[in-house]
Amino acid sequence: MTVYLDANATTPVDKRVADVVLAYLTEEYGNAGSRTHEIGHAAQTAVARARRQVAAVVDCSDDEVIFTSGATEANNIALLGLAPEGQRSERRHIVTTAIEHKAVLEPLDRLAHSGFEVDLVKPDRSGRVSPDEIASKLRKDTLAVSIMAANNETGVIQPVLEVCSLLADHPAYLHVDAAQAFGKLLPDLRHHRIDLISVSGHKVFAPKGIGALVTRKRGFRRPPLTPLLVGGGQERGLRPGTLPVALIVGLGLASELAVSEHAERQQACIAYKNEVLAGLTPLGPQIHGDPEHTLPHVVNLSLPGLDSEAVMVAWRGLLAVSNGSACTSASYEPSHVLTAMSLPEDNIRSALRLSWTHMTESVEWAEAVSRLQDLLPL
Template structure:
């Protein structure tokens, strides 16, 4: 195990699955769990009022990342719940307005594709836009699919397997004047790619705390108003008035504060973090160059801390075993890796089956240590025949 005393520490390069918690965030979460543990719904004493103040501050910190209003933030258990709320929550509106057409893409996370499958089973027309070999959609393909009965468009910002950024600014521009709501799954990009998510045409944004050095178990759905109108989402849960009734339940104040602080730090340290990630990217590419690797996805339009590569020598599983005491990487989404199936993302890009089987996702952060990539190369060589 990487954390047993006296054993070498394995370099953690799986930050797309989850990031380490920033020490400052962890300290704040612990303080609120042990010293200021009031319920934000208790208004009759200082413990409750202090907890409410903490939540209010975190709401503002999350909103500031995307230039939203604090009252447009709904805290959730993570981006998966936010995605479900954003999609399934529109079902009653679609039935009321007789607008049952939804546009999304073939490379979305399962937290989008599975709710969409449920809506399709309930009579909605789900239209998935394909991607090119670089892993990007064309905004014109979205525009051409818009219809009078289009209710919702949902496009991820950064793909969780390749790191490739989708042209959400172009999608937003293409939807100008159309009443359809635009949702962006920003689990991988929130706090990392700032300007694109500040476009006011993006109506809904899903956020995850544990992708930005915050705690697991907390996220948010950002739902911008159009004038005075909020997105017509129906809650999936009932039983309390918290979060304007949209997401009832006792607010996890320590986790919310952790998300808020992590969001604030992400903005304040954005430039230095990005610079360090780019430096590490050069190290990864230079270190693995002797293997003549194949990069999956357009590196010119990708997050600076993610690479999806197919290495010659062996299937991804064999490479991960060879590297298990050196560096921790993955072969795709952490949500589906327990029962591995060929990546639907890479398959949608038109990659050959053998290249998909050899694909690894390497993702790091500004906190990541250096890796002995020469040793990593040595461990891969000789495992199998190289990719042709």
Template sequence: MTIYLDHNATTPVDKRVADEIMHHFLEEYGNAGSRTHEHGQNAARVVNQARATIAATLDARDDEVIFTSGATEADNIALLGLGPEGQRTGRRHIVSTAIEHKAVLEPLQRLADSGFEVELIRLGVSGRVAAEDVLAAVRADTLLVSVMAANNETGVIQPLEQISEGLGGHDAYLHVDAAQTYGKKNEPLRDHRVDLISLSAHKVFGPKGVGALIARRRGYRRPPLTPLTVGGGQERGLRPGTLPVPLIAGFALAAELADKEHPERLAACQAYRDEVLAGLAPLSPLVHGDQDYCLPHVLNISLPGLDSEAVMVAWRGLIEVSNGSACTSASYEPSHVLAAMDVPEEQILGALRLSWSHLTPPADWADAVARVRALV
């Protein structure tokens, strides 16, 4: 049996979540926008309950949850949606980091092309941006600060608490791409100074094709987001289109289960991490990123003198890993994350990301080591 170790790309759907989704596909299939009959009204109730469930996991209000197709769309709505506000007020400075996901970096580049000044903070081999560097870059005309909760390639957790605290007296909006930490490390996301949070269901054992943007109010004022698409007015006008009720119901159940089962899942992931490190120890892997601030289910390594593609081929049929973000794997570009960490090029070319979950069965690490040694 091949062991899947690419959970940062996507997690399997929990069987309980899959059952919930199929129930709504086959039995309660109404359109949540159809208020004139029972099927539509039931669908609307399902969506409202899902909104309340997800909001509760982040200490948000129900009406602050905007359903999207995933974190990428949520990132785009949050970042590009603030553009008109920056143009209107003259606040055209944005602070972010060089290790953000492309779903953040590319919208930021589009804003830069339209006249915004985007400042990307670099960082060292720790893979963890210094909160003081982020805060030092903030100016009077800063519209937005965008920092991911944890990096998708290294698993390194970013200092959100210090950044949000440092922004306490500033008007800049704080956006967090939390695709990799939602359902796994929610506490920093419950801070009400975090204005905008991007979520994706398929990273937390839910279905692909659904996510959410949390758009927190400041007092009574919502973040001044301009919709990117129009037509229908759903999701408070920010994301029009028929709501995918089965996927939303599945997302809510996945979020609820992650919250309820968090201690057990965390312990299982930590134990598996110990097994991975012990199993690969004979190969003397170089581990990237500060392991004191790393998610327990992620490991980014380089095997000295070996190319990542060769290792993945050697492990075929045994374990499945990646050599970067799933969203950019087709391009075969060197990792911009590791480059921003000043990792040497030969190590970048040999870098592998292993990511697992509480559901992952044991791997045959002795065989994995033997296959790699056969390459040398």
């Protein structure tokens, strides 16, 4: 049996979540927009409950949660949706980091081609961005700062709380891509200086195809977002279309479980990381990313003398791992994250990402190491 160690790409759906999703697909199948009968009302009630469950994770009001198809769509709505406000107010400057997911970098690249100026802040060798570097880029015309909560390739946790502090007296909107951190870094995402938070369901044991954008109000004013799509007016006009009730209910339950089981999941993932590092010790792994600021369920590393593609082939049928973001797995270009960290080319080329969950099965590490030792030169 292959042990799945690619949880940063996607997590398995929790059986409890799958059961409730199936029930809303086959039994409680009403349209949440149909308010004239009890079947539609039941769907509407289920969506409202899920909205509260998602809101509780980040300590926001339920009316600040907008359901989307995932974090990619949420990122696009947050960043491209702010553009008209930037044009109206003549604030066309945005600060972000060089290690963001493509779902952030590509919308910002589009804005750069339409007259916005985008500053990319690089991390240090630890994979962590300096808040001082972000502060040095701020200007009077800065419209937004976008920083991920934790990196998808290295698992390095970014200084979101420090960025909140440095923006205390600055009007820039703060957007946090929390695809890898929602339900895992609880205090970091509950700071009320964060205006916009992107959420992905399939990273937290909910189905693929569902996510959310948190649009936290400052005082009584919502972030001035312009919708990318129109037609129907659902989700406060920001994301039109019939709501996928079953998927929303699944995200709601997954969110609630992430909070109630947070401590146990963290402890299990920390223990598993210790097993991973101990198991690979004979190969002398080189860790990429500050271990003091890394999620407990992921490690990015190189194994000296071994190419990542060769390792993945050797582990086929035993371990499922990756050598980067799932969204760019078809590309053989070097990781933009590891490149931004100024790692040596050999490390970038040989880098592997191992990521797991609190439910991941144990690995026969002796077998895993033996397969790779056969690849090493004599």
